[in-house]
Amino acid sequence: QAQFVESGGGLVQPGESLRLSCAASRSNITLTPIGWYRQVPGTSREWIATITNTGNTMYADSVKGRFTITKDSAENKAYLQMDFLKPEDTATYYCNRAIVQFRAAWGQGTQVTVSS
DSSP states (O other): OOEEEEEOOEEEOTTOOEEEEEEEESSOTTSSOEEEEEEOTTSOOEEEEEEOTTSOEEEOTTTTTTEEEEEETTTTEEEEEEOSOOGGGOEEEEEEESSGGGOOOOOOOEEEEEOO
């Protein structure tokens, strides 16, 4: 079964940047759209970005212009470059297949905290 492992989170100040990584196993990251999501305790998981198998990208309005999703076929990884971080970006971030019917079990996620 496919598995996705997120890493790269941390504590940063407003305006700073982070780069999250998503390592895929038992799944070829180039063959299916990959999405990044985030969740704050007590709320639903929120979609924030998708990269398709052809490299097209889509973003939620809340992160458009600040976040960039990419993928590396050789490493079988996806990335989320997060710039100009805001306190409201504080959440646990997850990656997974973007098509619900093909989604794997959710991983542990990586915590991002934006605070001064």
